[in-house]
Amino acid sequence: MVDEVFFMSTFNSNDTIAAVSTAPGQAGISIIRISGDEAVSVADRIFNKDVSDIPSHTITYGHILDGQEIVDEVLLSVFKAPRSYTAEDIVEINCHGGYYVTEKILSLVLNNGARLADPGEFTKRAFLNGRIDLCEAESVMDIIRSTDESSHKVSMAQLSGRLSDEIRSIREKILHEVAFIEAALDDPEHYTLDDYGKDLLVTVDKIREEVSVLLNTFDEGALIKNGIKTVIVGKPNAGKSSLLNALSKNERAIVTDIPGTTRDVIEQEILLSGIKLILFDTAGIREASDTVEKIGIDRSLSLIDKADLIIYVVDSSTILDENDEKIISCLNGMPVITVLNKTDLNEKTSEDDLKKRIDSALISVSAKNELGLDKLSDEIKKMFFGGSIMEKEDIYITSARHKKCLSDCLNSLNLVKNSIENGMSEDFYSIDLMDAYVSLGHIIGESMEDDLVDKIFSEFCMGK
């Protein structure tokens, strides 16, 4: 059975929907599309300019705000009904393409009055609103089918084994309580609910805590799950590849003393004290003298702009030269950790020399001897995770959809708590407990079916 809370959304054709309309993780720019009567007012709540003033079919530069905090600088477009893809009001937010930023903005949109679109729903609306010709019904149905399948895959990929185990275990606890209540309501001469509210309150508080912990992992989770895009820069032979190798402890990059031999961008994921980094080694940054080098440098320069983190490697055994000056001028205002490498050799450049020139975190290491590397992970934690990282490092919420489901669940649990505290009778508890159960089910793709009735009969001996 399609459980109804979820399903209602598919049919209710005049509410406001939102989704990321670009493929995840690939494009340089992501587009978040909002469609429906409330599209403008939803966008208005999170944009630093008055969206209702923006003329249709224009592009406006501005900031997405989470309260006072700037989440991203974006380009925003309004397409007024009926001259839009769905024939409804549409707002499109073009943001920077990182997974984290995109999900964060989507989550804000969902918290401000839109709901997540079902697979193919924009196209479905376009069709139902007459924007797509009746002859194309077949292809519309195919789009719904294929986006359903791909979004299912994406959704499963976002779900770590431990997260789904955790969700299952919470659901199990909720269902057990509902089954007990319902068994007692069904067979009151057999099962008593006297004083049950007090026990349930303890359980509900515990479950609320568990759900809140998961919910709070969303911001950190996106980075954890997706990894921090990290670019290592530095002039040729500063020890970038040695650093990469020291961090990843394998021989992926070719390490050599000849300037310019690490020509291709090498991408590698490493786990550094529980933090996932996606590392790009670069061709050495210097004025290119041949074509191959030039390609490498162009690529590395373009990567700097998209990186979440830049590690700038400086060779302490040489003096800072014009290459360093050039790099430093590019790094202004970026998230940088400066690594003073080759502390095993005689020092020609000191930490103080660097501090005068660049405003960034600064550590000294010897990549060759693997000394001082732990300071790097400490700095990254400081920069991205407020200094610490949760212990259950696998359990992170990384998608806005999961976040929405969890906060729906938490709302339902809060209502249960209210019902208990207001002295409502037990049959009222199960209404919201069941909603909480259903919300969690959406995360792991499970609906209600006959779970409750099955549970009642499997755990409680019923009947005449």
Added chain:
Amino acid sequence: MEHVEETYDIAVVGAGHAGCEAALASARLGLNTIIFTVSMDSVALMPCNPNVGGTSKGHLVREVDALGGEMGKNIDKTFIQSRMLNTSKGPAVHSLRAQADKAMYSLEMRKTLQNTENLTLRQAEVCEILVEEGKITGVKTFSGATYHASAVVLCTGTYLNARCLYGDVIEQTGPNGLKAATHLTDSLKANGVEMMRFKTGTPARIDRKSIDFSKMEVQHGDERITPFSFTTDPDSVQIPQVDCYLTYTNEKTHEIIRDHINESPMYSGVIEGTGPRYCPSIEDKVVKFADKNRHQLFVEPEGLYNNEMYISGMSSSMPEYVQYEMYHTVAGLENAKIVRNAYAIEYDCIDSNQLYPTLEFKNIKGLYSGGQFNGSSGYEEAAAQGLIAGINAAMHVLKKDEIILDRSDAYIGVLIDDLVTKKNFEPYRMMTSRAEYRLMLRQDNADLRLTRIGHEVGLIDDDRYNSVILKEELIKREIARIKEVRVGASNEINSFLESIGSAPLDKGVSLADLMRRPEISYDMLKDIDPERPDLKADVKEQVEINIKYEGYIERQIKQIEEYKKLESKKIPDIIDYDDVKSLRIEARQKLSKIRPISIGQASRISGVSPADISVLLVYLQSGKYLKKDNE
């Protein structure tokens, strides 16, 4: 050889709880009706537990009554004890249950049938349904008689190819040793009806004189009895009541059962049918809940002039000698004499997915069915379906719109929707947890929900209808008044609040606001509400519930609005799902089989996903099925 040949508008097969309601509805709507039973002595027989109602089932009885059915009136005439269950819980789960005098229940129902115009009772076994070009034309009995009819309602209960079992004893009979009906199944199969085989069971009946009641807990009826029927004057049912008793099995009982488990046909593999989980045999309970060291038993009288006591909670198919041994271990039953053995019964029923929500067969026009034949269990579930099947058979003959109650209208709607939409693996029993809108589907407001429909159909007369309309108006007015009337934080009010243990006011509020406090009821406020009109108890009850639970009720109303949108999106019956290529194969198969009447029903089919529903909506919008039809 010549055979009898008669013609009726409607033929009802079976005179159990479903058949009686179906036949009465049809006859009362003016249609010439005949009802068949294998034994005239088994009209409205209660071959299992001696009570009517109980959690959620009580709701069904109230709903049957509000629609113009008979069950509520009949139990009001024949009950010997009555209890409102769950009164410490919310109003949605209050449930009425009455112990019946079984013999009187059966007799009273028979009297009602006999005295109903247009209704003929006939003892005969129906062996064949007569079908021409996909339309029902009548039935044929074992004696060869033909009864032509424009519509037929099958309510064969547990009689089709029934066999009763205990130990190695197998009797080819229906319940209570009554004749089984052994021919109709073949005729149904020949007409393309898919059959299933279900199983249920009943406990032993014990001689009252042989029971030591002093070792059991006594359970009295309510002090103030609530009748089932909205037409019964509560004052008329305040009668002396008989007691029921509680006792328990123990380790000794369980040991005997474990020692002899292989002698139970359930466990030796003789029984093929699927049993209900909510009504497990004592063997099942001991095996499945091995950690429980006792099970509760409920000892109920079968009637005033009858020495039999029904041992609820201990149904079994153990051999006779084991039954003696195990019953004798129970406190109070040490010297019990068995009057009737416990037994398991197997019978044929249909896969109810073959029915429309009107309870008409999809592949045979004019053929309807209700009750255990549809794979349900329980007298109340049977009566509810029988009533709907009877009404719709009549509407079919009269060429009027048939009625479908949906999940937000009634428990009856939930029951039928589940039966026709979901895969059913066991005899289906109603439960309050199956009703997602149960806050609105209360037993106290069944009249407000359904009398209008009963009146439209023609089973409720104008007087009864008008009194419900008046009640509705009084409730509405009083709720509005209670919300309007304000009281200030005066000394008078605050000392009143103090006197009833409620916190004082610091600013003015409405009486409705005060009533939302858990400790304050509508009645308590009469002292500070001088303008209060004189209202009947049932009106006051509605005012109270609607004010007290307003927040929850409003939420539920919103959910129902959403639900109704889906139900109102109808799916034309001519759709060929194989033509909708974007549906997943599983969805295509399920939809083809069930042929849901609405997007709402389609969405409740197991294996149909939201994306399938989206695809279906697009397909409907495109109108492609119309083009196909025209080609």
